[in-house]
Amino acid sequence: MTVILPAPRGSLGTGTGLLWLRDMLRIRRFEETCAQLYSETKIRGFLHLYIGEEAVAVGTMEALTPDDSVVATYREHGQALLRGIPMKVILAEFYGRAEGCCRGRGGSMHLFDRTRRFFGGNGIVAAGLPVAVGLALAERMQSGGPGRFGDPGHVGDNVVACYFGDGAVAEGEFHESVNLAALWRLPVVFFCENNQYAMGTALARSHSQTNLAIKAASYEVPAWQVDGMDVEAVASAAARAVEAVRNGAGPHFLELLTYRFRAHSMYDPDRYRDKGEIERWRARDPISILADRLREAGALDDAGMRGIEDDVAAEIAAAVAFAEAGQPESVADLTRFVTSEGGQP
Amino acid sequence: MAEFRMPSLGADMTSGTVVEWLVKPGDEVRRGQIVAVVDTDKAAIEVEAYEEGVVTDLVVPVGATVAVGAVLARLAPLGAEVMAPPAAELALPAEPAPPAEPALAHSDGAPAVSSPLVRRLAHQLHVDLDTVPGTGPDGAIQRADVTAASGGLALGRPRVRSSPLARRRARELGVLLDSVTGTGPRGAVRVADVERASPRAPQAPTPIADPAKPQQHAATARAEATARRQAAVGELMARSKRDIPHFYLGADVDLAVASAWLHSRNRDRPPAQRVLPAALFLRAVTVAAAEVGHLNGHWVEGRFQPIDGVHLGVAVSLRDGSLVAPGIRDAQRLDLDEMMEALRDLVVRARSGRLTREQMSDPSITVTNLGDLGVDTVLPVIYPPQVAMVGFGRVADRPWAVDGMLAVRPVVSISLAADHRASDGHRAARFLQAVARRLQCPAELDPRSAP
Ligand SMILES: Cc1ncc(C[n+]2csc(CCOP(=O)(O)OP(=O)(O)O)c2C)c(N)n1
Ligand SMILES: [Mg+2]
Numbered sequence: 001m002t003v004i005l006p007a008p009r010g011s012l013g014t015g016t017g018l019l020w021l022r023d024m025l026r027i028r029r030f031e032e033t034c035a036q037l038y039s040e041t042k043i044r045g046f047l048h049l050y051i052g053e054e055a056v057a058v059g060t061m062e063a064l065t066p067d068d069s070v071v072a073t074y075r076e077h078g079q080a081l082l083r084g085i086p087m088k089v090i091l092a093e094f095y096g097r098a099e100g101c102c103r104g105r106g107g108s109m110h111l112f113d114r115t116r117r118f119f120g121g122n123g124i125v126a127a128g129l130p131v132a133v134g135l136a137l138a139e140r141m142q143s144g145g146p147g148r149f150g151d152p153g154h155v156g157d158n159v160v161a162c163y164f165g166d167g168a169v170a171e172g173e174f175h176e177s178v179n180l181a182a183l184w185r186l187p188v189v190f191f192c193e194n195n196q197y198a199m200g201t202a203l204a205r206s207h208s209q210t211n212l213a214i215k216a217a218s219y220e221v222p223a224w225q226v227d228g229m230d231v232e233a234v235a236s237a238a239a240r241a242v243e244a245v246r247n248g249a250g251p252h253f254l255e256l257l258t259y260r261f262r263a264h265s266m267y268d269p270d271r272y273r274d275k276g277e278i279e280r281w282r283a284r285d286p287i288s289i290l291a292d293r294l295r296e297a298g299a300l301d302d303a304g305m306r307g308i309e310d311d312v313a314a315e316i317a318a319a320v321a322f323a324e325a326g327q328p329e330s331v332a333d334l335t336r337f338v339t340s341e342g343g344q345p
Numbered sequence: 346m347a348e349f350r351m352p353s354l355g356a357d358m359t360s361g362t363v364v365e366w367l368v369k370p371g372d373e374v375r376r377g378q379i380v381a382v383v384d385t386d387k388a389a390i391e392v393e394a395y396e397e398g399v400v401t402d403l404v405v406p407v408g409a410t411v412a413v414g415a416v417l418a419r420l421a422p423l424g425a426e427v428m429a430p431p432a433a434e435l436a437l438p439a440e441p442a443p444p445a446e447p448a449l450a451h452s453d454g455a456p457a458v459s460s461p462l463v464r465r466l467a468h469q470l471h472v473d474l475d476t477v478p479g480t481g482p483d484g485a486i487q488r489a490d491v492t493a494a495s496g497g498l499a500l501g502r503p504r505v506r507s508s509p510l511a512r513r514r515a516r517e518l519g520v521l522l523d524s525v526t527g528t529g530p531r532g533a534v535r536v537a538d539v540e541r542a543s544p545r546a547p548q549a550p551t552p553i554a555d556p557a558k559p560q561q562h563a564a565t566a567r568a569e570a571t572a573r574r575q576a577a578v579g580e581l582m583a584r585s586k587r588d589i590p591h592f593y594l595g596a597d598v599d600l601a602v603a604s605a606w607l608h609s610r611n612r613d614r615p616p617a618q619r620v621l622p623a624a625l626f627l628r629a630v631t632v633a634a635a636e637v638g639h640l641n642g643h644w645v646e647g648r649f650q651p652i653d654g655v656h657l658g659v660a661v662s663l664r665d666g667s668l669v670a671p672g673i674r675d676a677q678r679l680d681l682d683e684m685m686e687a688l689r690d691l692v693v694r695a696r697s698g699r700l701t702r703e704q705m706s707d708p709s710i711t712v713t714n715l716g717d718l719g720v721d722t723v724l725p726v727i728y729p730p731q732v733a734m735v736g737f738g739r740v741a742d743r744p745w746a747v748d749g750m751l752a753v754r755p756v757v758s759i760s761l762a763a764d765h766r767a768s769d770g771h772r773a774a775r776f777l778q779a780v781a782r783r784l785q786c787p788a789e790l791d792p793r794s795a796p
Binding site for chain 1: 350352353354355358376377385387388390391392393395415507700
């Protein structure tokens with residue numbers, strides 16, 4: 001019943017492959033460091049790690065341009081990094097420093113950068129969906145006129161990429177948003193990061209139909225499942241979907257089948273998952289899958305791998321130094337941005 | 346040399362208890378490897394090493410609670426030769442267990458906070474919410490409080506709050522959860538409590554080579570004591586069944602009047618002075634036993650010896666699951682409030698092993714109440730040398746014919762086992778009738794409330 005597109009073998013330009021590998025490693029190693037910093041009390045608040053799901057962000061964001069918009073969840077460190085927010089600025093945000101992308105006010109769940117059209121993480125499950133549909137409506141209104149029933153869709157719209165978890169698909173907001181986007185043929189691509197669990201709730205415990213693509217398809221949205229552990233498969237599916245949306249075909253939906261290797265958040269004993277299940281998914285680590293393929297293709301050797309790891313380690317070390325040196329916002333600024341100052345801070 | 350420290354897993358975590366070491370000195374540890382299990386106020390969590398190396402020593406033993414940031418273990422660089430330290434080094438003294446938090450009672454006069462769900466449950470179980478001490482935030486009454494209070498709080502088996510891991514650990518170590526003093530929120534039993542209650546480390550030095558292996562003598566000793574008690578009771582019951590020609594009578598009794606009366610009586614009183622239905626049952630049995638002869642006394646040397654006062658035995662379940670039936674001496678002298686007080690005292694003392702000599706002397710008739718365990722009807726076995734035992738089942742809403750109409754009434758099933766050598770069906774029926782009648786006139790069981 002699960003339809004997983006085979007990875008289009010041979011399509012992998014090794015140059016692109018190495019970039020993907022580097023991006024996935026940046027996310028992985030950065031978050032590993034964050035976990036450590038969290039346990040050392042340097043980072044406070046919530047911290048949800050993306051480890052295991054990196055291929056989803058890396059493969060899908062490959063299809064986006066800087067003019068497209070991105071809306072993500074509280075598990076958004078990967079998307080934020082890929083969108084170009086510097087690692088040091090993200091880490092400073094986690095540290096609660098004024099140098100952070102939201103002056104240290106947002107923390108891990110609320111990364112935001114309007115200049116990069118990164119419209120946030122969001123602590124509320126499914127709350128990003130209406131935001132994304134609204135952004136898409138704005139695109140439509142600015143480029144060609146109001147979206148309305150029977151609108152044929154416009155060629156050349158910028159695309160809004162909306163990320164959300166399997167848990168969000170069980171929320172009413174998902175259904176209203178997808179319905180509206182489909183009705184008005186808005187330029188949204190829905191990327192469902194199905195990591196099989198919403199906190200401790202396994203998919204089958206909360207969804208009568210566990211094939212989430214079928215749910216989306218009921219709104220007349222082209223939808224299919226993709227192997228979210230294979231960055232090539234993700235990239236090719238995302239490219240197809242985003243192109244279609246760009247060409248006015250209306251919203252598309254990808255269900256990216258993936259898995260988080262770590263607990264839901266730092267303070268989660270993770271007793272609801274079988275160790276064997278975690279091991280089976282770890283055997284499909286997106287980083288090893290890609291690295292093995294690149295080695296097979298002769299594009300990667302130990303030295304090459306070490307080079308990437310060293311670069312990433314240096315970037316992380318610099319980010320930690322930057323965040324450590326950062327300052328908390330001054331108390332005098334406490335009430336700033338409670339109301340709009342009419343522009344970007 | 347690297348150090349592995351107690352991690353902070355949330356802003357509200359200030360300390361943690363090491364409940365398990367998954368590595369030992371000499372083991373190589375990789376980055377990200379799970380090396381220990383730590384119990385926090387919220388849960389037991391597996392914690393990982395952030396550096397690689399070889400474990401040189403485990404600084405904190407299993408069972409010890411330390412602050413976030415405290416060094417738990419030291420690591421030498423990979424490839425280093427590591428000697429296992431002598432086991433004794435590891436035996437830190439155990440932290441004394443802080444006293445268990447007392448259950449909160451909602452403050453006098455203030456209305457107890459309860460959710461609709463709790464109210465419905467209370468209604469179903471015939472629990473008067475005014476009599477229930479709440480253990481939730483601000484003294485709010487929670488479902489567990491209601492369940493605990495149903496069918497006579499004092500007689501039921503107490504519910505022990507515990508974490509799932511603590512329960513698992515208790516099973517592994519053969520520790521009875523009921524016997525453990527909990528130090529977690531609201532007295533919840535945590536893994537550390539279970540381990541403290543078991544004889545294994547940190548009280549006794551544990552050989553580091555196998556930190557997870559339990560030593561079991563205290564648990565074994567406790568199990569043996571339980572087994573001995575069980576054997577003694579078994580012996581007594583076998584004798585009872587062999588020697589006593591039991592016969593049984595039962596009656597279903599409408600408690601609508603009694604419940605309403607109790608509710609209004611409790612309404613204006615502070616929680617400590619409120620009376621549970623169980624006390625009313627005991628009063629009714631006492632009065633009936635004094636009134637009807639041939640049931641209150643002992644069968645000795647081939648004949649029935651009536652006893653003047655009513656020494657009311659009450660079956661109490663202990664934390665290890667066994668039963669004792671200590672007595673309330675001269676129960677006929679107690680009014681309803683005193684009966685309630687005596688019942689509370691009896692249960693508390695029985696469970697803490699501090700029964701007075703008087704409470705341990707032979708009762709003249711015994712009551713057992715299994716209603717809160719969902720039992721409808723109890724068919725008791727008489728404790729020799731007594732000649733009767735009264736059982737109360739659960740108070741449940743039942744269809745009930747009243748004046749030719751069908752009504753729903755709270756009904757309790759009362760049963761009597763009697764010794765045919767000492768009494769007969771006629772007397773026993775009179776006794777049961779007397780109990781039922783008394784329960785229809787609750788005010789009479791409470792001389793002080795008489796106008
Ligand atoms: C509206 C709402 N309900 C509940 C929560 C609590 N909550 C936080 S994360 C989460 C699970 C969401 O799972 P999913 O959408 O699958 O995302 P994942 O964490 O697996 O990436 C829940 C229920 C919330 N943040 N918002
Ligand atoms: Mg999920």
